[in-house]
Amino acid sequence: MDRPLIEIKGVRHAYQTQSGRLPVLDGLKLAVPEGGFSAVVGPSGCGKSTLTRLIAGLLKPDEGEVWLHGELVKGPKSIVGMAFQNPVLLEWRTILQNVMLPLEIVSTKMSRHEREDRALHLLALVGLEGFEDKRPSELSGGMRQRASLCRAIVHKPEVLILDEPFAALDAFTREDLWQTMHAVKAEEPFTGVLITHDLREAIFLADEIVVLSGRPACTQYVMDVHLKGPRDIEHLYTPKSADALNILRRQIQIAQGRAPAEEVAQ
Amino acid sequence: MTWKQIAVPIAALVIFGLFWELLVWVNGWPNYKMASPSDLWPAFWKFRWLFLEYGWDTLWRTVAGLVLAVVLGVFLGMIMGLSRVMRDALYPLLVGFNAIPKATVVPIIALLFVGQHDMNTILIAFLISFFPIAVSVSIGLSTLEPEYRDILASLGASRFTIFWKIALPKTLPEFFGALKVAVTLAFIGTNLMEIVEPHGRGLGHLFDSGKISADYPLMFAVLIALALMGILLYYVVVAMEKVFAGWAERAPT
Numbered sequence: 001m002d003r004p005l006i007e008i009k010g011v012r013h014a015y016q017t018q019s020g021r022l023p024v025l026d027g028l029k030l031a032v033p034e035g036g037f038s039a040v041v042g043p044s045g046c047g048k049s050t051l052t053r054l055i056a057g058l059l060k061p062d063e064g065e066v067w068l069h070g071e072l073v074k075g076p077k078s079i080v081g082m083a084f085q086n087p088v089l090l091e092w093r094t095i096l097q098n099v100m101l102p103l104e105i106v107s108t109k110m111s112r113h114e115r116e117d118r119a120l121h122l123l124a125l126v127g128l129e130g131f132e133d134k135r136p137s138e139l140s141g142g143m144r145q146r147a148s149l150c151r152a153i154v155h156k157p158e159v160l161i162l163d164e165p166f167a168a169l170d171a172f173t174r175e176d177l178w179q180t181m182h183a184v185k186a187e188e189p190f191t192g193v194l195i196t197h198d199l200r201e202a203i204f205l206a207d208e209i210v211v212l213s214g215r216p217a218c219t220q221y222v223m224d225v226h227l228k229g230p231r232d233i234e235h236l237y238t239p240k241s242a243d244a245l246n247i248l249r250r251q252i253q254i255a256q257g258r259a260p261a262e263e264v265a266q
Numbered sequence: 267m268t269w270k271q272i273a274v275p276i277a278a279l280v281i282f283g284l285f286w287e288l289l290v291w292v293n294g295w296p297n298y299k300m301a302s303p304s305d306l307w308p309a310f311w312k313f314r315w316l317f318l319e320y321g322w323d324t325l326w327r328t329v330a331g332l333v334l335a336v337v338l339g340v341f342l343g344m345i346m347g348l349s350r351v352m353r354d355a356l357y358p359l360l361v362g363f364n365a366i367p368k369a370t371v372v373p374i375i376a377l378l379f380v381g382q383h384d385m386n387t388i389l390i391a392f393l394i395s396f397f398p399i400a401v402s403v404s405i406g407l408s409t410l411e412p413e414y415r416d417i418l419a420s421l422g423a424s425r426f427t428i429f430w431k432i433a434l435p436k437t438l439p440e441f442f443g444a445l446k447v448a449v450t451l452a453f454i455g456t457n458l459m460e461i462v463e464p465h466g467r468g469l470g471h472l473f474d475s476g477k478i479s480a481d482y483p484l485m486f487a488v489l490i491a492l493a494l495m496g497i498l499l500y501y502v503v504v505a506m507e508k509v510f511a512g513w514a515e516r517a518p519t
Contacts, residue, residue: 056420076422088413092435092513104431105421135513155421 003070004031005191006038006055006159011064013050014216024050025061026216030193032208037185037192039202041248042212042220043256048195051217052161055193056080069158078106081157081190085164087148089136095147096132099123102155122150125187126180142173146180153188160192167197175233178204182230199248203241204231211251221251301486309487316472317491323468325495327384328456331391335448339396340441343403347437348429353404364397368455372462383466387459394455395448402444406437439514442507449499453492469495 008030014023024047032038053059054066057076066073089098099119126146166174202209211221253259283303290302297305346353375386418428460470469488476484
């Protein structure tokens with residue numbers, strides 16, 4: 001088998017705080033094959049966001065290695081796209097200009113016209129056709145998050161990092177966006193890491209779910225979702241999904257220290 | 267802009283003037299106690315050329331002081347906003363300096379650079395007005411959410427690119443808020459110096475002349491002229507804000 005596109009090996013990281021060193025990651029490992037989509041779940045404050053910054057090259061681990069596409073990550077590279085819980089759109093730009101922002105940084109051979117076409121194509125893909133000239137303040141939370149998603153993939157990044165992008169949305173909008181994600185992945189294949197607190201979201205979107213332990217976090221449990229590619233919302237209500245949900249919930253309880261580890265060791 | 271947006275403030279000014287006139291008339295105050303608006307026109311007319319000449323002096327000195335305040339205030343704000351160490355180092359100094367009444371700085375400056383009327387006046391206008399600009403820019407920059415930075419940083423953008431494309435435009439609303447405060451402060455600075463300096467020019471000097479010759483309507487006329495110039499400059503800033511930071515204004519819902 002080929003080498004995974006994202007490979008994280010034995011990463012340790014600690015933050016310097018006023019009360020001393022605060023270790024957040026301790027022996028984390030993660031491997032995502034090309035075209036794979038891994039969800040990372042874990043208790044609050046277990047260092048999930050630190051993980052995204054490590055993959056993006058915004059942070060250097062104290063120990064261990066992060067590899068992207070067979071290359072050791074030493075600093076930020078333009079092959080990464082990011083989206084956060086806060087859509088962080090630039091209020092002084094139109095939606096189209098916001099989506100085109102990464103193309104102003106990443107060197108591309110595209111002409112201005114081609115860039116615009118690309119951005120418009122993505123906006124149509126996520127259902128924002130006709131909103132390209134609006135300002136972010138004129139859009140709803142879900143629409144802003146869609147635009148943020150377009151911006152994250154406009155430069156065709158090899159790796160898409162999603163840090164709880166749907167966490168602040170209401171339940172219906174969230175389910176809408178889950179389906180949008182599958183539509184986007186079908187048309188614009190990417191290798192992705194999704195940080196989330198929502199186990200249903202992880203089961204619906206990812207093909208592999210990684211449970212992190214409490215802080216300092218290591219990889220505690222990895223679940224293969226078996227199902228690849230697009231799926232319906234009904235998929236969440238099959239007995240198989242219910243079983244997976246139960247296992248994940250137990251794992252989170254262990255990570256939180258609310259259940260003993262040996263009880264569910266299988 | 268609708269006619270209402272123009273008519274309402276003008277109506278307020280007229281009502282204010284009428285109320286003032288009435289107050290003076292009811293109390294029977296002579297004009298050496300309190301001039302009424304009807305006393306001001308003769309004063310304006312009598313000294314119309316001086317008003318034009320000195321008004322221009324005051325205006326350009328104030329604007330020059332403001333430009334200096336914007337340049338140095340933004341520069342200081344950038345340093346403090348982008349560097350934690352510089353923020354810790356400079357804030358006490360700036361706050362301390364700003365707490366000093368500028369009226370006490372005026373004679374110091376006047377003695378330091380004797381006879382340099384223009385420079386002294388501009389200097390005081392600058393000293394009194396750069397503080398809000400420096401503070402607002404530094405707050406705007408230091409409160410930038412890390413995600414904004416990460417979006418460009420993860421693409422390998424330089425610090426300058428991030429500053430230019432995100433941090434700077436995002437700080438503009440705060441900057442213009444501070445500039446509105448700075449405009450009125452700068453006028454105070456200019457006039458402090460113009461009033462104190464002997465053989466000076468500008469509306470402050472005209473005020474002083476009115477005081478010496480006990481021409482009370484003239485003194486009031488100067489104050490009104492200053493108020494009008496303050497309003498004028500304020501709306502220039504508002505217009506600039508509309509152009510450069512109009513996006514921050516939400517459409518009424």
